[in-house]
Amino acid sequence: MRDAVRATPGAWPLAQVAAVVGRTCRIADLAELTGQRVAQLLGAVDALLAADVLEWAGDDLRFRHERVWTAVLDAMPRALRDALTADCARLPAGRVAADRSADELTRSLALVRGALARPGAARHADDLHGLLANLLLLQGDATAARAAAERVLAASGRPADEAAGTRLAALALAGDRRAEALAEALLTTDGGAGVSAGVAALVLADLRWRRGAVAEALRLLRRHESPAPHWRLWQRLALADKLGSLRRLDEAHALLRATRDDLGPRQRDCYEGCVDIVEAAVLLVAGRLDDAAALAERGLAATRDAGVLLLVPHALAVLAAVALRTGDVDRAATLLAETVPGHALRSTLHDWVSLLVTARRYGPERTAAAAASTGSVLLLAEPAAAAWLVRTATAADDPDLARRVVTATERLAAANPAVPTVAAAAAHARALLDRDAAGLAAVAHTDPWAAALARRDLADLGEPAESHQAWDSFSGVERAIARLVAEGMTNRQIATRVRLSPHTVNYHLRGLFRRLGISSRAELVRHVPAMA
Structure with a gap:
């Protein structure tokens, strides 16, 4: 052009x-x-x-x-x-x-810069540069945000505490290694109760989480809640996202409801889309695919209108995950390929779905190569990842990767004995690596999140299973869907009866087919009378 x-x-x-x-x-x-x-x-x-x-x-x-x-x-x-x-x-x-x-944030930046250029602006320069730093940070411009915050800090005026927090957040957003030491120093500011201390707790919680220190990450977010409403919102979103990863869905939903209730009229325009995106990720964990996709779309549109793009990759990952589960690999890949100008918050879900798309498109060898640098945060945030990576490494004839994944997951479980999803992930990955049928059966009966995959892995080992035993292992929803299929209902009719989306019904059906070793509704019908 x-x-x-x-x-x-x-x-x-x-x-x-x-x-x-x-x-x-x-x-x-x-x-x-x-x-x-x-x-x-x-x-x-x-x-x-x-x-x-x-x-x-x-x-x-x-x-x-x-x-x-x-x-x-x-x-x-x-x-x-x-x-x-x-x-x-x-x-x-x-x-x-x-x-x-132009989006709201761009217009706001133009107004602030215009105000700074007017005669007499020097009297309000610290406040204006502090506001400018926050706006730039929301836009993802970490370098300019840091520069504006440092200008305020150089004046050592009233807004210095807020500016110190903004500078720290800008360093963390840009991946600067100095952020951790600065956060630890700021956490003691004002007895840990100031604005900058709240930002420090947010930054340290993310770093601890990525290293697998779950309890410490949650403690930091809960104990050092910021007095500034906008920073408190980001702390709550971070906490809700982590609770969702741990499958503590009721807590996550309650926190998100409280966060929405606390949004003021001005905050609602700017931040409600961010709340939508985090809630969409929690709904995805719950298997409510249509609800997750609708909320992610709404959050994506709202954040783009506002110009607050920090969570856009997370929203795109939710939509890509839904597309992948419904078989649309091309759409999932297209969504993941979208870029965001400037810096955005790191999304483990984005990394996870990217691996799934790579596996579907290019096979296990290329996926194993892409997964070689996988950190503990993926094993923590996605409990299915450990067993899936072992399965992928085995298919790619890469036993070293499989062993590394199992060792890392077991280490993570030992460091977090109070986190059942990690313990189940470690047991599942170990049993899969050792081809331990008894271990897989134990996972299938004790962990609801890993049960379906553990049963599939058990079937892949060639372990015989009586039909009534399989039926006993199915959830109430799965049994209801199987019975309604036997009655001749379509997926849409079943969805109305069980109050799920047709996509979710199809997802459950594919799981039933896989675990029973069948490939059609007619075969499922033959199993139902014997099992029911």
Whole structure:
């Protein structure tokens, strides 16, 4: 696209200015920002129109396609974009701030930068730079957020505690190794009750969690709740996400309900989409695929409208997981390939679903190679991952990987004796590695989250099982679905009866087929009378 407009002098720079103004802009504003008369811009405008970059929308110019608009923005160096945004903030009547094509966060940044550029702003510079740092952090611009926060800290004024927390969060978001030492120092600030101490607890909880220290991570999030509402929200979202990973779903849902109730009107516009995304991940764990997908879509749309993109990869991972479970591997891969400008929060679910897609597309050898650097956080957050990785390593003829996974999971279980999902994952992975039928049967009977996979692994070992024993191991929902299939009902009719989505009914049916070693509804019908 850039090459197509370079032939006309000024066309590409004008496209860049127009992109910063917004998807829709007035030609008079472009003239003012470029310091030219409208007549001097006509050649460049004509070139952009001819190249289908811009089009007329009434009296305004508009980027013909949103992807073209975002491509122009992405191609610009951040320093240039920030400088142009500051210029735009000085347009009469705050036209950029009123531009509906920009997200809320971008408009807010333009307002703050505009305020900093006005005469007399020095009196409020610390407050404005503190606000700017927070907004930049929400946008994922960790480098600029840190710089703005350090400017406040250099003044040592009233907002220093908040700025110290923002600086720490920016370092952690960028993966800076200094974040841990700084967080430990800040945790003692004001007796652990200040804003920066709350951020420190949030950062340390994430680091402890990724190293497998579950109890310590949960303790930090619960004991050092921030006095600042926006930081307290992020602490609660982090806690709810971890509770969901541990399959403590009732606690996670209760915390998310309380978080929604505490959102003020201004916070609701900015953060409710983030709550939606975390809740969608919890619903995914519960097997409520349609509900998870709907909430992830809603959260994704809301966070993009707000410009708060930190959890976008997590939302995309939920949608990809649902697509994968319903057999749409291509859609799952497309969702996972979407990128977010700047930094985003790390999503273990995104890593997990990426491995699943790799396995479906490229087979066990390539998956085993991709999983070689898997850390303990995946084994902790996804209890099915350990056994799945052992199964994949075995198929790829990589016994070293299988042994490493089992050893890491057993070490994780020993360090967290109060976490039953990790203990079951370790027992499952060990039994699978050792081809221990008795161990797999024990997992199938003691852990509801691993039962289906353990029964499948038991069947793969060729262990005989009587039909009535299999029936006894099925959940109430599975028995109900099997009986309704025997009555001749379709998946949609069954879904209405058992109050699940058709996708979830199909998911349960595939599990029944696998565990019984059958491949059709007719075969299932023959099993039901004997089992029921």
